[in-house]
Amino acid sequence: MSRLRIYGIARTRAFRALWVAKELGLDYEHIKIEIGDAGARQPEFLAINPNGRLPAIDDDGFVLVESLAITLYLAKKHSSGKLYPGTLEGEAKAWQWSLWAVTEVDRGVNIWSLHAVRLPPEEQDLAKRAEALAVLAAPFKVLDGAVTDRPYLLGDEFTVADLNVSAVISRAVDMDLAAWPNLKAWLLRCLERPAAQEALALKTAADAEVPLEVTRRIARLNRL
Ligand SMILES: N[C@@H](CCC(=O)N[C@@H](CS)C(=O)NCC(=O)O)C(=O)O
Known part of the structure; x- marks a missing residue:
């Protein structure tokens, strides 16, 4: 076991x-x-x-x-020293980006995805969707800037900072990300990793099986 x-x-x-x-x-x-x-x-x-x-x-x-x-x-x-940064500064940056993801973009992407993709069209609230996009615009610009001159958040290598931020915003892959081209390229780079693809396959299968009532409950319980 x-x-x-x-x-x-x-x-x-x-x-x-x-x-x-x-x-x-x-x-x-x-x-x-x-x-x-x-x-x-x-x-x-x-x-x-x-x-x-x-x-x-x-x-x-x-x-x-x-x-x-x-x-x-x-x-x-x-x-440690690979996926998890090996320096104090690198570790602190991984914490920084992880906390940033939770506070700045987690809720907005969740609201957007419910009201753009996961709820049936007749139950989607267009005002909530628009508001979520408005809330995400500033942090997405910050993220776009952070990966303008480097492939990953901390430099040349994929780390847990990238995993955390890209996992939190993974549902944004269905969004029109044209306004943030560097963010889009980085997000795809992260989500195309074999391990991400395997986990996404589990997520997609679970998404496909979810009863509508559960999706409604998620929106209700979390006031999304
Ligand atoms: N900050 C927590 C949030 C956990 C969370 O809200 N999980 C959702 C599922 S994605 C949940 O369990 N919602 C059901 C509920 O709140 O009853 C984390 O990142 O683990």
Whole structure:
């Protein structure tokens, strides 16, 4: 039995943990828990993550929640100096970009994708979609600028900083990104990696199977 368990169906932010596990070539067990009362709000999962949210991991008895804490932890544990930056400054930049992704763009991309792609057209709120795009314009310009003269956020090599930011905005790949050509090229560079493609295939399959009521519940629970 694998010592690393990743909880959460791939459609959720568990995608981020699955991607890093594949990037690192880890052996893991994927526990495909659904959000809300169908899984993550049940007592057995609340004992693992009292927040009732996905993902969580159990790494040989060490439980961790928060998707980007999980990617940073696994990258540092298994790939220090490579996927995880080897210098104090590089590490700090990885934290910087990870926190930036959560605070600046995570919610906006989620709202946009629900009201542009995931909800049926008649249930999409065009005002919310437009507002999400307006909120994303400034941070996307910053990200576009950060990858103008370098292939990856920290320089020549793909690191967990790229993984975290591109995973957070992965659903923006369906957006018209013409206004941010460097961001677009960088995002595709990250998402075309074999490990990303494998994790995205799990996510796409889970997306295809999701009952509409669950998508509605996601929008409702998270006020998106
Ligand atoms: N900041 C958390 C957010 C986790 C989160 O909101 N997960 C969603 C799925 S992507 C969830 O579980 N939503 C259901 C709920 O809140 O009940 C992380 O990055 O792990």
